[in-house]
Amino acid sequence: MLDKLAFLEDKYKELGERIMDPALINEDREEWQKIMKEHSDIEPIVLKYREYSNAKTSLDEAKEMLHEKLDDEMKEMVKEEVKSLEEELTTLEEELKVMLLPKDPNDHKNVIVEI
Numbered sequence: 001m002l003d004k005l006a007f008l009e010d011k012y013k014e015l016g017e018r019i020m021d022p023a024l025i026n027e028d029r030e031e032w033q034k035i036m037k038e039h040s041d042i043e044p045i046v047l048k049y050r051e052y053s054n055a056k057t058s059l060d061e062a063k064e065m066l067h068e069k070l071d072d073e074m075k076e077m078v079k080e081e082v083k084s085l086e087e088e089l090t091t092l093e094e095e096l097k098v099m100l101l102p103k104d105p106n107d108h109k110n111v112i113v114e115i
Contacts, residue, residue: 005049015039052092059085
């Protein structure tokens with residue numbers, strides 16, 4: 001899962017660079033719109049992945065602090081932070097799994113329902 005998320009982040013950066021290309025904007029409007037749509041589709045996933053990465057880094061730093069010499073009060077605060085970060089990581093991981101589920105190709109189409 002993390003490999004796919006890293007790939008999506010790289011793709012997001014690449015699409016961002018292509019969006020800014022003035023030649024593409026002037027020459028091929030349809031291709032530019034297609035790239036813009038793809039960029040906006042993966043943006044929420046990439047932002048959530050970045051949030052996950054930041055939380056993971058914070059957790060690793062907090063665990064490192066536990067191995068240092070700290071007074072009891074500080075050690076207790078760090079333990080609480082580790083616990084909350086682990087819960088946050090679990091939540092973010094579940095959200096990412098849901099976001100990575102394949103989209104229905106008919107999601108962008110309009111529907112009329114008669115009752």
